[in-house]
Amino acid sequence: MVSFTPTEEQQQLLDTVKRYAANDIRSIAHESDEGGGFPASTIDKGWQIGLVPTAIPEEQGGLGEMSALTGALAAEELAFGDLSAALAVMAPALFAYPISLYGTTEQREVWLPHFLEEKAPKATAALLEPGIFFDAHDLKTTATPEGDKVRLNGVKACVPLASDAEIMLVYARNSETGAMDGFLVGRGAEGLEIEGDEKLMGLRALSTSRVKLNDVRVDVPCRLGGAEGCDYQAVLNRGRVALAALAVGVARASFEYARDYAKERQAFGAPIATKQAIAFMLAEAAIEVDAARLMVWEAAWQLDQGKDATKAAYLARQYAEKAALTVTDSGVQVLGGYGFIREYPAERWLRNARGFTAFEGLAIV
Amino acid sequence: MTISFEIPEHVQQQADMAKMAAEFFMRPVSRELDENEHQRPDMFVQNIWPVMRDMQKKTLDKLAAPPTEGEKKPERQSTQNLRLMLMIEMLSWGDAGIYLCLPGGALGGAAIEAVGTPEQKIRFLQRFAEGEIPAWGAMAMTEPGAGSDTSAIQTTAVLDKEANQWVLNGEKIFCTNGKLALDESNGLVVVWASIDRSAGRAGMRPFVVEAGTPGVKVTKTEIKHGIRASDTASIVLDNARIPADNILGSPEVQREGGGGFKGAMATFDATRPLVSASALGIGRASLEFVKEKLAEEGVEIPYNLPYHKLTAIQRDVLEMEAQFKAAYLLTLRAITLLDQRQPNNLESAMCKAKAGKVVTQISQKAVELLGPMGYSREWLAEKWMRDAKINDIFEGTGQINTLIVARRILGYSSKELG
Ligand SMILES: Cc1cc2nc3c(=O)[nH]c(=O)nc-3n(C[C@H](O)[C@H](O)[C@H](O)COP(=O)(O)OP(=O)(O)OC[C@H]3O[C@@H](n4cnc5c(N)ncnc54)[C@H](O)[C@@H]3O)c2cc1C
Numbered sequence: 001m002v003s004f005t006p007t008e009e010q011q012q013l014l015d016t017v018k019r020y021a022a023n024d025i026r027s028i029a030h031e032s033d034e035g036g037g038f039p040a041s042t043i044d045k046g047w048q049i050g051l052v053p054t055a056i057p058e059e060q061g062g063l064g065e066m067s068a069l070t071g072a073l074a075a076e077e078l079a080f081g082d083l084s085a086a087l088a089v090m091a092p093a094l095f096a097y098p099i100s101l102y103g104t105t106e107q108r109e110v111w112l113p114h115f116l117e118e119k120a121p122k123a124t125a126a127l128l129e130p131g132i133f134f135d136a137h138d139l140k141t142t143a144t145p146e147g148d149k150v151r152l153n154g155v156k157a158c159v160p161l162a163s164d165a166e167i168m169l170v171y172a173r174n175s176e177t178g179a180m181d182g183f184l185v186g187r188g189a190e191g192l193e194i195e196g197d198e199k200l201m202g203l204r205a206l207s208t209s210r211v212k213l214n215d216v217r218v219d220v221p222c223r224l225g226g227a228e229g230c231d232y233q234a235v236l237n238r239g240r241v242a243l244a245a246l247a248v249g250v251a252r253a254s255f256e257y258a259r260d261y262a263k264e265r266q267a268f269g270a271p272i273a274t275k276q277a278i279a280f281m282l283a284e285a286a287i288e289v290d291a292a293r294l295m296v297w298e299a300a301w302q303l304d305q306g307k308d309a310t311k312a313a314y315l316a317r318q319y320a321e322k323a324a325l326t327v328t329d330s331g332v333q334v335l336g337g338y339g340f341i342r343e344y345p346a347e348r349w350l351r352n353a354r355g356f357t358a359f360e361g362l363a364i365v
Numbered sequence: 366m367t368i369s370f371e372i373p374e375h376v377q378q379q380a381d382m383a384k385m386a387a388e389f390f391m392r393p394v395s396r397e398l399d400e401n402e403h404q405r406p407d408m409f410v411q412n413i414w415p416v417m418r419d420m421q422k423k424t425l426d427k428l429a430a431p432p433t434e435g436e437k438k439p440e441r442q443s444t445q446n447l448r449l450m451l452m453i454e455m456l457s458w459g460d461a462g463i464y465l466c467l468p469g470g471a472l473g474g475a476a477i478e479a480v481g482t483p484e485q486k487i488r489f490l491q492r493f494a495e496g497e498i499p500a501w502g503a504m505a506m507t508e509p510g511a512g513s514d515t516s517a518i519q520t521t522a523v524l525d526k527e528a529n530q531w532v533l534n535g536e537k538i539f540c541t542n543g544k545l546a547l548d549e550s551n552g553l554v555v556v557w558a559s560i561d562r563s564a565g566r567a568g569m570r571p572f573v574v575e576a577g578t579p580g581v582k583v584t585k586t587e588i589k590h591g592i593r594a595s596d597t598a599s600i601v602l603d604n605a606r607i608p609a610d611n612i613l614g615s616p617e618v619q620r621e622g623g624g625g626f627k628g629a630m631a632t633f634d635a636t637r638p639l640v641s642a643s644a645l646g647i648g649r650a651s652l653e654f655v656k657e658k659l660a661e662e663g664v665e666i667p668y669n670l671p672y673h674k675l676t677a678i679q680r681d682v683l684e685m686e687a688q689f690k691a692a693y694l695l696t697l698r699a700i701t702l703l704d705q706r707q708p709n710n711l712e713s714a715m716c717k718a719k720a721g722k723v724v725t726q727i728s729q730k731a732v733e734l735l736g737p738m739g740y741s742r743e744w745l746a747e748k749w750m751r752d753a754k755i756n757d758i759f760e761g762t763g764q765i766n767t768l769i770v771a772r773r774i775l776g777y778s779s780k781e782l783g
Contacts, residue, residue, distance in 0.1 A: 001373060001442050002701045005366035069368055135671045233669065259774060274782055279771035280764075286774045287695070287715045294694035295687070298370050311668040319687040357672070 004297070010070050016049055017074050021081025029082040032205035033348055038085050046078070046089035047120040055093070056100050056115060060108055063116070066100060068238060068303035071365025072245035072296050079249025083352040084205035086246055090363050091160045094125035095169050097238065097364050098182055102230035106221065107184070111167075125169040125182070126156035126211050127239070127361025136180075136236055136360050141213065143172040143181055150223065152183060152191075152216040160362055162194050162209035169224060170213065171232075171361070180232040182224030191216040202351035235364070237313040238303060242363035244296045244313075244320035247356045248289060251324040254331030254349040255285040262334050272334070281330045288323040295319050300365065321356035328353040370697075372451070376444050380451035386413060387459025395460045399748050402593040403586060406463040414499040417469040422494040428483055446635075446703040450642040450696065457646025461752040462594030464643060466501075468550075469493045471542055473502030475636050476555040476571055480614045480628035489573055492551055501545040501552040505537035505600055506629065512539075513765050515557070515629065516566035520602060522558040522612075529609045531572060533558055533580075533602040541759070543598025544583045547576050554600065555613070557629065571613040571628060580605035591751030630710070637713040637760050638699040641720035644756035645696060648689050648724035651731035651749045655682060658735060678734060685727045692720040711773040718766035721757035728753035 006014065024042050032038045051074050056062025071093075078086035096115045099107050114121040129140055141154025152172055162168065169182045185192060193212040200208065224230045259282050262273035272278045299312035328350040332339035339346045372380075390409040398404050456464040470477065470493045477489050492500045511517035520535025537543075537556060546552030553575045561568035574581055585599040614628065656666060659678065666682050667675070675683070695716035702709035728750040732739035739746045757763045772782050 001369060001371060001444075002447060002697060003366055003369050003442070003705075004698055004701060005368065007367045010367075133671075133673050135674060137669060236669070263775060273775050274777070276768070276771075276782070279775060279777075279782055280767050282774060283718075283767045283771035286770060287719055290698075290712075290715060291691035291695055291719060294698060295691060297368055298690075298694060301368060301370050314668040315683070315687045315690055318683060319691055360671075 004294075006069075006073060010073055013049075013051075013054075013070065014073055014077060017051075017077040018080075020046060020049060021077050025078070025081030025085045029085070029205070029348070030343070030345065032082070033084065034204070034342070037205045037207060038082075038088065043085065043088045044119060046085065047092070048118065049089075051090070052093050052096055052120075053116050056096065056112055060100055060112055061116065062100070062112065066097065068241055068300035068365045069297065072241055072300040075242055075245035075363065075365060076249040076252070076293065076296075079246040080253045081249075082205065083246060083250050084203050086249065087160050087203065087206050087362055090242070092120050092123050094160070094361075094364050095121075095123035095167065098125070098169060098224055098230060098235055101234070102182075102225040102228075104221075104226040104228075107224070107226070111184075122161070122164045122166045123168065124159055124161050124165045125171070125361065125364075126159040126162070127171045128156065128158045128359070130155055130157040130210065134358075134360065139171060139173040139180060141170070141172040142175040143183060144175045145220075146217070148220050149217045150183060150220060152185070152213040152218065154213050156211040156213070158198065158200075158208045158359070158362060159194075159211045160206060160208050162211050163197065163207055165194075168211070170211070172213075179229065181229050182232075182235070183218050184222040184224065185213075185216060185218060189216050189218065200355070202348070202353075202355050233310055234303075236360075237299075237309045238364045239361055240313040240317040241296060241299045241303060241309070242365040243356055243359055244292065244299070244316040245365065246363060247317075247320040247324035247353065248293045248296055250349050250353050251285070251292065251320075251327040252289050254328040254346060254353070255282070255289055257345060257349075258282060258285070258331040258334035278334055281334060285327040285330050288327050292316075292320040292323040303365075317356075321353075324353040324356055325350075372447070373444060376448050376451060379448055380455050383452040383455035384458065387455055391456070391459030391463050395463070395745055395748065396742070398460070398463060398594040400742075402588055403596065404594070406460075406466050406594055409463055410466060410468055410499055414468045417467060418494055418496070418499075421469060421474075421490060425487055425490055425494050428486055443704045443706075446638070446700045447697075449639060450700045453639055453642040454646040454649065457643040458650045459646075460594065461643055461647050461749075462592035464646070465541055465592060465595035466545065468499035468501055470502035472504035472632075472636060473546065473553055473555040473573075476504055476628070476632045477502075477573070477613060479632040479635055480571060482615045485573075485610075485613060489553060492553070498550065500550040501542045503540050503542040503546040503552070503554045503598075504557075504632075505540040505543065505554050506557045507539045508536060509538055513762060516569070518557060518559060518569065519562075520556065520558040521562065522560050522570060522572055524560075524609065525606070528606070530606045531609060531612060533572065533574065533605040533607065535602050537600040537602070539587070539759075540598045540600055541595055543600050544586055544596045547574075547581060547598075547600065548583050550576065552576050556600075556602065569629065572607060573611040573613060574602070574605060574607055575611075578605050578607060590754060591748070592755055633760060634708075634710050634713045635703060637717040637766070638696050638703065638709075640756060640760040641692065641696040641699070641716045644720040644724040644753065645689070645693055647749050647753045647756070648692070648720075648727045651724075651728045651746060651753075652682075652685055652689055654744075654746060654749075655685075655731045655734050658738075681730060681734060685730055688723040689727060692716065692723045695719050711770060714761070714766040714769035714773070717761060718763050718770060721763050721766070724753045725757050 054064035144151045170185045191214040195210040198208045295316040299316040302309035331346045338344050522531045556574050559568040580603045582601045583598045587597040699712040699716045731746045
């Protein structure tokens with residue numbers, strides 16, 4: 001039966017995430033973006049909501065079950081607070097979810113318990129690569145089998161929280177078969193170089209790094225999923241749904257702010273919202289936000305049903321990244337000159353929204 | 366409750382049946398009826414009438430004898446509107462102009478359903494639930510001087526207390542199925558008229574004018590850009606007399622004006638998602654056809670490549686698909702709210718604005734992508750483009766629906782945001 005109402009459990013979780021996003025993130029989003037990122041305590045608090053532990057299935061020792069829908073609902077709310085904070089809070093999932101979904105028994109037993117603790121484990125994943133022609137299905141980073149080892153070579157970009165990471169999942173192309181695989185790479189691995197913080201147009205409150213792999217050798221058991229490997233397309237699909245959900249959150253933040261502003265701001269003796277030119281921009285933004293959200297939900301629902309969500313996830317991401325850009329651009333336009341001033345949040349949302357076309361691999365549900 | 370996009374199997378089966386009807390009775394005559402405006406889709410009408418009639422009969426039977434406490438099934442979400450949505454989508458995939466000739470109450474029936482009393486529903490809708498000869502309903506709001514601004518209608522209704530009749534005077538235009546309803550069947554038209562011209566929209570009321578009413582005349586049927594199989598009639602009301610109880614709604618509703626402008630709006634909340642559904646059918650037809658023709662030329666649409674690896678045509682088709690899906694899901698949401706008996710004014714305006722716009726764009730793009738063959742009348746793509754456009758015009762133009770969305774999200778009245 002078709003329905004658009006979250007379960008009670010999801011609603012409770014959402015209420016918690018909403019409160020956190022409003023009280024803990026939104027209130028300091030501006031300062032955090034201007035300098036240095038969010039305090040560790042803020043991100044820890046986000047971790048303690050328990051999004052990741054409740055996504056790890058009970059039979060793996062976790063507290064719930066993996067649900068892309070729940071993840072997408074939470075991602076929208078977190079990004080409504082701030083995109084940098086959302087990515088920071090969700091970063092450990094980049095490592096934990098693929099392990100939970102495709103890891104060998106040993107990989108799960110070794111790693112998942114860390115994700116059930118009070119403090120977030122310092123874990124992330126590296127998928128994106130620098131250069132203008134990135135293709136997730138044709139990674140330039142290579143994995144070359146060498147007896148009981150695999151040699152990794154390449155450069156990764158925009159790896160969230162890499163500078164602190166103790167462990168990361170690095171995706172690479174098997175130089176013999178051409179298949180994409182994940183590899184668990186520890187901080188101390190020889191040949192692994194994590195550069196200092198990247199300087200980006202947006203995401204200024206999130207630490208991201210280039211990661212260089214120069215003949216990094218890992219043992220064969222470090223391959224995600226062991227001999228079977230992982231369902232790489234499904235990993236991408238989950239990533240695309242996550243990004244699309246985050247894009248909806250950013251767009252909604254911008255839209256709601258512009259809507260409220262337009263009702264206050266006076267021009268020619270009336271609130272600017274009473275002019276169709278403004279009102280229609282806002283109405284269209286409202287429609288785009290809702291449409292993008294429905295696409296996210298449908299793709300997430302397909303994932304949860306165990307269907308092949310490749311098409312739905314791709315279209316949802318494509319739609320949401322465009323919607324986020326037009327909505328946040330309108331968000332700046334509605335504020336006029338103030339939209340251009342950094343003290344107001346509208347321009348930050350536009351900077352952050354512009355990145356979604358590039359962000360492949362920065363989040364997962 | 367949980368978020369779900371699961372279409373129940375019995376609903377999907379009905380949609381599949383509608384698709385078969387579309388393939389069988391609509392597509393083969395689509396071009397012919399487009400080239401011969403005002404020719405009737407007789408085969409389609411004859412074959413679909415028993416289906417529509419029996420559907421209407423079921424709803425009336427329920428109304429006449431509501432289930433007793435013991436018979437009541439556990440409260441389940443209705444699928445009535447969902448079934449309609451998918452059926453209309455598939456029929457419009459077949460041919461949107463022919464779909465509009467679907468016998469039954471249509472927009473007139475919807476208005477009666479929305480604001481009529483149970484007695485009125487049975488009295489007026491019975492004709493759509495019985496017999497071997499089809500009947501049509503229609504709805505006449507628009508006038509030469511009143512389109513988007515429905516409150517400007519000039520048609521008047523005056524109560525002749527002695528005769529216990531309403532006397533209607535005025536001219537209605539652009540009435541879909543007006544001729545089928547009045548001249549070609551024992552149908553009816555719901556005519557909106559003012560009982561108090563000085564009261565503006567508060568004075569508006571819906572009246573049922575039945576076929577055969579003296580003083581009612583169809584004076585013209587328009588020649589159109591698209592949906593040529595559908596008739597669009599002008600109706601002149603010249604001292605047309607109808608029974609006093611042909612004013613829709615209970616006396617209380619009448620006094621409070623609930624049957625008036627608000628009634629019209631309630632009707633639109635129910636019918637806008639159905640117009641969107643029809644638009645979606647045309648969009649689906651265009652999109653499917655383009656993909657089919659591209660595939661014949663060896664062009665497939667990939668769903669996992671980065672932007673730089675896509676050709677311009679693939680990008681266009683992906684954009685069409687994403688936009689289509691967005692409009693589809695917005696419509697599905699508005700329809701689901703209807704089935705859950707929840708308010709959907711905002712959502713139905715959203716889906717109508719979106720579907721009207723994107724289906725127009727999709728069908729226009731389809732003509733472009735198919736090159737000279739897209740433009741040729743040999744194929745149907747150019748016809749679908751002409752058929753699509755009306756969806757951004759009737760049941761509230763794209764601008765009017767955007768305006769409704771704007772008012773809702775801003776909390777403004779029509780005075781504050783006009
Ligand atoms: C084929 C066809 C079938 C139809 N069937 C029916 C039917 O069955 N029953 C019925 O009652 N009517 C029917 N209509 C009428 C239809 O609903 C109207 O044409 C429509 O509502 C627009 O009104 P209008 O044509 O007078 O345009 P106008 O109201 O004059 O609008 C002209 C333009 O101005 C814009 N506009 C108007 N007001 C505003 C505003 N406040 N803000 C911004 N922009 C505005 C409109 O969006 C439009 O772009 C039909 C029309 C057609 C063409």
